[in-house]
Amino acid sequence: MSISDEKPWGGRFNHPTDRLVEEFTASIQFDKRLYRYDIEGSIAYCRMLAKQGIISSEEEEKIVSGLENILKDIEAENFAWTPDLEDIHMAVEKALIDRIGKAGEKLHTGRSRNDQVSLDMRLYLRDEVEKTLDLISALKSSILKAAKNEIDIILPGYTHLQRAQPVLLSHYLLAYREMLDRDEARLKECYDRINIMPLGSAALAGTSLPIDRGYVAELLNFPKITKNSMDAVSDRDFVAEFIFDASLLMMHMSRFCEDLVIWSSGEFGFVEISDSFTTGSSIMPQKKNPDVAELIRGKTGRVYGNLVSLLTVMKGLPMSYNRDMQEDKEPLFDTVDTVKGCLHILSEMAGNLKFNRERMLEAAAGGFSTATDVADYLVMKGVPFRESHGIVGRLVGYCIEKDRELSALTIEEFRKFYSGFDEDIYRCLTAEDSVNSRSSYGGTAKKAVLKRIEEIEGEAKGKGLKAKGKM
Amino acid sequence: MSISDEKPWGGRFNHPTDRLVEEFTASIQFDKRLYRYDIEGSIAYCRMLAKQGIISSEEEEKIVSGLENILKDIEAENFAWTPDLEDIHMAVEKALIDRIGKAGEKLHTGRSRNDQVSLDMRLYLRDEVEKTLDLISALKSSILKAAKNEIDIILPGYTHLQRAQPVLLSHYLLAYREMLDRDEARLKECYDRINIMPLGSAALAGTSLPIDRGYVAELLNFPKITKNSMDAVSDRDFVAEFIFDASLLMMHMSRFCEDLVIWSSGEFGFVEISDSFTTGSSIMPQKKNPDVAELIRGKTGRVYGNLVSLLTVMKGLPMSYNRDMQEDKEPLFDTVDTVKGCLHILSEMAGNLKFNRERMLEAAAGGFSTATDVADYLVMKGVPFRESHGIVGRLVGYCIEKDRELSALTIEEFRKFYSGFDEDIYRCLTAEDSVNSRSSYGGTAKKAVLKRIEEIEGEAKGKGLKAKGKM
């Protein structure tokens, strides 16, 4: 007895699949998320089969309306998902045959789940990359807005978490915008590698049926088709690449969140996150915790883990499709959800930060953060930099010993360390002077930062136009 | 206006939590899995509060029966899980207060979610390690049974996937049993580090209330309590250690599955996996694929990814509890499910393999796999090993050129390469002779393998007795 009535692939089998095996191998519980793309792809494929005369136009209409009905039912939550359906492809196909009979049995002609799943994943990820790009845009806008609003706030720039040199808060914020620009660029390039139509590769070797791959691509709005059927069914580069791009994006957000956590400590007190974006303690009544920032930072680990999962799965797999590759989906779905969730909430939170201008300025003025300015002052007086660095180092040592700030020293005290100091040295010692002196391109001077903001706004305008033609 | 009526921790807050934030920070959707342990821990904690006079015995009974009712409702799927409940601890506590009023507000006395979640995780993982150990035992039994049944099958042992020397299939199978022995040992040691009671650490500093930690430990059957409250709330070593142990376990299974995949190829043909443990192709009618083995191999990547996630989350976190640590749960739960699922199905599958004795023996006899035996033969005749290795190397080269096997050479041909060959050389040339000559402890000779089986059965008996006293 054959089991062909139960499994669409069961013709040669004598024993039914073990129940345990069925559950272990099923992907329907997570790949049902692809239903819309699976149906969209099947409709296009079916239209092509008809155009090529492989099925009749009557069959075409039956299949298309059957698929559309299934879609409606799924979206109305009227569709019974049972574990024995294996995966989204079988679930849809089986439902189709149940509903329209014989014609439904023709849909899978010349197609394999191997190329079908690649198509579904590409359609899905194409959408999700677009959404992710929108969310990056929103976060970039949120940052730009804050940078414009807070243009006069000065805080210490840190290296090694030690106060280094005063910078504008806007300059600091725009640094994150630069990172997001790179993330955006990488994702767009990834998008181009996703946006390729694999159908027609069949199981691994292509098909002998007279299909028209270009037409399917056209219907589904793909600018390119894959060039080698074996590669097409065994390629998951586009998934790995997306997860890597997401990893860097999470890394960038984790750094911003680390700063927010540190800045909202009582000791720094640079920022207050609004009540709506913090939570309390079940035991300590006074607590207001930056949970959102911590969770974003923590979720970075999750995305890194997803990257490692997929890279491990793919390493050393023989050609071409292997079932291990089913393990690409959950890491991808989880990455998409995580990165979108984090981008969304960070945009909102970033727009609701209350910066403590006084604490920041006070900190920027302390800690000898204008020492480099003094060294540069001497350089302009002709002292070689290394020598001037040494002089200022000793000056700072003297201040620490006497517990004083540089600006509190008399000109005579300055001259003990180098005779060439003049009264104009006092013009280098405030945080504001320091910031504004750094006016080379990319520097923190207000005028440099404003220039960069202007550039960004110019680009955005240009891109807006270009973007229309793009996706 | 305060939001204290909505959130148990809301006293100091002026604005309600953003809905988005609520969803982003909630863990209830996955940590509800801990409900049984959360309630069990709360019951024990409440009993202790009563014993210490912190609550009355009337309150104790109310709380305990309230918690028991909640447990019943959850198990009967009569409990409404709503996202605003944040986490399992809040969900249970809120339900309790809703049901029993004021008394319920006393349960959290002297306790924090920080020590509570550690307790829940330890109770949960203690159970799951026990289940995992049972599944390892089952797989070990399945392997042992096969090793005993197939004691006469000879196959080529491979290094570099090249035939190296003939071995018994039983010897091969028992190699995997050794790996599982180590996995078991590691998990038991991990168990001891899980099995420590953290409650009483409160938020991070301990509590000023007169609690009795030892009594809680006793009620919950913990042999030890944690020794430092700050460490107790910030420690996730036991989670990472479990995931690592699971990673090695998956790695071992992945190797076995790699062999099964290779062996069930048409070219090797060493094993047939039963129909019930394979699946077919949606396009190719002849296919019978070792999907289960492939998926286990693939799922190794998943567990590795979980390990990386958690290690990344914990790296560089300041003391003590940080919200990032909420990200410990999903990797752990996924690892538990994955490793248990794989162990279970591999046990079943390993008991349903049909080995092809003829193909294996034929392969073992070919490929010059007794060349080392010839070299050892010469060693026993006094030829230094390096010299004998060279002689046999040339012999093999000669055979390849002439397309013959070693056993097909005449004694004259042997003597062309070394004059000391005698007729007894032919006794070294069959796979069976070769196997049985390797009789040193741990070797593949039938008598060595039988001895090892005897040892294992002896240990199992001994352990059976010891084990009773253990967990």
Next chain:
Amino acid sequence: MSISDEKPWGGRFNHPTDRLVEEFTASIQFDKRLYRYDIEGSIAYCRMLAKQGIISSEEEEKIVSGLENILKDIEAENFAWTPDLEDIHMAVEKALIDRIGKAGEKLHTGRSRNDQVSLDMRLYLRDEVEKTLDLISALKSSILKAAKNEIDIILPGYTHLQRAQPVLLSHYLLAYREMLDRDEARLKECYDRINIMPLGSAALAGTSLPIDRGYVAELLNFPKITKNSMDAVSDRDFVAEFIFDASLLMMHMSRFCEDLVIWSSGEFGFVEISDSFTTGSSIMPQKKNPDVAELIRGKTGRVYGNLVSLLTVMKGLPMSYNRDMQEDKEPLFDTVDTVKGCLHILSEMAGNLKFNRERMLEAAAGGFSTATDVADYLVMKGVPFRESHGIVGRLVGYCIEKDRELSALTIEEFRKFYSGFDEDIYRCLTAEDSVNSRSSYGGTAKKAVLKRIEEIEGEAKGKGLKAKGKM
């Protein structure tokens, strides 16, 4: 007492660096590899300082010739690398001051090691990406050449390591070429993000000195400069991106090598790797092991590990530069060496493979690998695909039971399963017919493969021209 005489940054310090600390923090032992780029960058920087009047042209000449001499000495291995030099920047600067005195103390004016190391890394990696791209080209050529030479070899295409459908060896080989095309594209995009000039960002805030960043970029052949000084000194995206691109590249090579290892087993016997690319055993005289393929496969783990290292290092680092970032170098250098080494040796090895045409064809003919063709045959006769799949499944089951191949069945036997079979069914049953029927674009038919080869050769010509303008 100050320690300024010993350390260029020692002005404010009262105690010398602990010897142990000096060794622990030093990077000179590995970053000396950057010497050429460090000097090249310093020369350009010095030329700009002179152009801007910050140093005199006399000082400029002293510095440039000093640096050139140091370069010569290093390349002649006449340079003393001592551990107390900290890093390559300090080593070169100190040597310069020792040689040319005061003028040397002016080189570091307006510059920090934070922007300097970013420059060095970008110069270095720009070179290495170019070399890597050349090696990818070579491997692609090697594959193309083999694809052209072996155009008539047919082997089974595998899915799940089970024979699926016959394919051309050339088609199989070109699948790897597709992967390399993607690797190449990713690396070129990464190159554009490397190729940006960071100098002038100074420590983190830019500089107050009147430098000309564009001029430095011009001298060093950079098309762009960085736009935000804080981002510039804390960005290691380009390093992570390169290591990821290398990870995918290694993954692709690992898959090819997995196939080579399996194919060179005695059981498959599809390929013989030449003696020069294999090694032997210290104990088994007959062994010839595919070590090179195994090592490439293994080294994939190494590159993955490097990726994880860097991602972990960067996660959650506060702005801007932190010393943790020194840990970017060894993973990068190791990745560069590994990926170049593997590409090089794989190119050579791929050109020295001896395919066993007969074994491959024999395998392709067996295992019912034309079953899909029979199903497609029925489809063209009007049988719905699902039904035809079931018919052929039962046919295969029948053959297995009777131990026969499809081509050995009589037409009567075919008709027992479906009455519509005609004599022309026999034209679907050979591996060659099967291959050649799959002629849709991207398929394995000889004519499709030849078309793809033609395309590739066309592109190569086109790209050759375009490429000239590019790098």
Next chain:
Amino acid sequence: MSISDEKPWGGRFNHPTDRLVEEFTASIQFDKRLYRYDIEGSIAYCRMLAKQGIISSEEEEKIVSGLENILKDIEAENFAWTPDLEDIHMAVEKALIDRIGKAGEKLHTGRSRNDQVSLDMRLYLRDEVEKTLDLISALKSSILKAAKNEIDIILPGYTHLQRAQPVLLSHYLLAYREMLDRDEARLKECYDRINIMPLGSAALAGTSLPIDRGYVAELLNFPKITKNSMDAVSDRDFVAEFIFDASLLMMHMSRFCEDLVIWSSGEFGFVEISDSFTTGSSIMPQKKNPDVAELIRGKTGRVYGNLVSLLTVMKGLPMSYNRDMQEDKEPLFDTVDTVKGCLHILSEMAGNLKFNRERMLEAAAGGFSTATDVADYLVMKGVPFRESHGIVGRLVGYCIEKDRELSALTIEEFRKFYSGFDEDIYRCLTAEDSVNSRSSYGGTAKKAVLKRIEEIEGEAKGKGLKAKGKM
């Protein structure tokens, strides 16, 4: 022509190894680190061969003294390491044969590099684990000493980097000691799995020669021998386990270092790291950077990466030895060096920290860190905890609005929030009272901490005695 004169395994080869291949596959450049263990193992093996009559006692003496001479030469740096030697095993064996002739050719009798390298790795790692344990001990002592010295310092305990409750610095420090206790326990268990003698497993199947494995174990001080030859040559669990244990150890250190970095910021100002353990800036004269702490934190990524490398290498490898496994060495060696270096320097640094008692106390007193104490106070007055939490939450809100501390409120103000407040509330409001109230086992009260210190000192004494019998 054979190449047997050049390669000890070259008998069957017709073509010499490609030079490139030789370099690519050689491990001598890194595994020469194992020379001492390789020679020690060979001496023991040779003694056993003689005892068993496989070689003569004359040969034994020649071999032993030859090996001892080689050892001396290597240690005196009089040994020529050339790349064509492949690996440490071949290098030593070849040198031996060069020096003592024929007898040297007998050393490898019944042995393979597969079991030999396992032995070398186990001998090496056994030593290194012992050294690592010593370094952990030293760090634990350093922490204990600081905990005893600073017993009266109070600082805020943090959760979410927000001040939570006051704790003793000693309590904080001892939390790290707990982590190190677990690290120690894990390493000792790992040690037991390293400490097993694999020789006699030969290539993979054991040997037919009459060797005595137990005698080799005895000579090399191994309490156990491996039980299955195939497992023995393909097992790298002990390497992975060590790297994982090292990963957790690094993670613990990374957390301590994160705190040190944050605490040494100007804003926290809790700790000053001594000049000898910090470094300066090449541009900013005032900087004193916690580089050592940052580097330890960063090097955590490196060890995580090593773990991923090895796990990736081992995943899905077929039985038994595969050349991929050569890639186990560099990750292991790097991990050993990294973890030892970090432990060593952190011990030194931890002993040289200057804590700022005033800043810490001031911070502990601020930020409403005794709010939980007030809540607990109400609990003891009979207020249910949830209610009391709400009352105190509102009190804190009131204080924030009025910009006052809890201790500055009048009793009337307290009573506005709850009528039952009494004058004794003021006894809950200082950091010192708060700390000392938390006296349950494991809590931060001075008396609880002193008790724990006493326990530790007691254990140390006990362990000292036990330890003698152990290793």
